Amino acid sequence: MRAHLPIQVVAASVCLLTLVCSGCQIPPETPQELHAEVLDDFRSGGGMNREALARQTERYQLVHEWHANGTLVSADDFLWASAALVTSDAPKDLDLASELALMAAELGEERGFTVQAEAADKLLVAQARPQRYGTQYIFEPVHQRWKLYPVDPLTSDVERRSMGIPPLAELLQNVEELNDALRKDKDE
Structure with missing residues (x-):
């Protein structure tokens, strides 16, 4: 008589295998974690390879989703989300970075002003101004x-x-x- 594995064991094994095969890319749960991942990619020299650029694009999209869904609520949320976006060169990301940074500042996080200044400067530089x-x-x-x-x-x-x-x-x-x-x- 064959012993069958419980469905939970099979499901857990499939989930684990999926994570291993996907490079263990678990989305960050907080804007601060996301910002740390962005910086880790840059520090490791990953800003110039295709895989890292794809990860960065996914992270920037996640911030846009968090903003659209109302997930960002605290000054810290707005600050770290804006700090992640300000590393982008895309105008839509920099515009949102500026907006979120000002929201952080309005909620009392003074560093929001600095991130907003960086976003504004990057937009001007992109326009050769x-x-x-x-x-x-x-x-x-x-x-x-x-x-x-x-x-x-x-x-x-x-x-x-x-x-x-x-x-x-x-x-x-x-x-x-x-x-x-x-x-x-x-x-x-």
């Missing part, structure tokens, strides 16, 4: 150096400070530090 706050740096491969993307001279340090962005002089100093680190890496 000077950025407002100075959050975007670009790498010049010909010269092998970093530089601050052009900044609108009408934006004051007071405006930057109100958005949690350092003064222009400090931003320019950051560029020098990036280039110093780059030179040290080449020398080693």
Whole structure:
């Protein structure tokens, strides 16, 4: 007489096999987890390969779904969702990042202003216009150096400070530090 496995064991085995075969891609449950996954992909150099780009696109879509479904409710939710979206280059993602960041700020999360400034600057850079706050740096491969993307001279340090962005002089100093680190890496 053959012993049959209980249906729960079979179902659990199928679920486990499905997870293993799909690369264990369990969707994040919170905006903070999603943001951490986005950063992990970038830190591992995954921002340039097809699989990582597909994962990022899925994550950005998940934020849009959370927003549409009303899943985002707290200042933390809005902040981390916007921080994930601001890593995108797509205007629709950056527009939503800006909106969510301001919602976070309205709910008392001051870092929302900084994320909103970054989203606004990225949108301007995508349009080949000077950025407002100075959050975007670009790498010049010909010269092998970093530089601050052009900044609108009408934006004051007071405006930057109100958005949690350092003064222009400090931003320019950051560029020098990036280039110093780059030179040290080449020398080693």
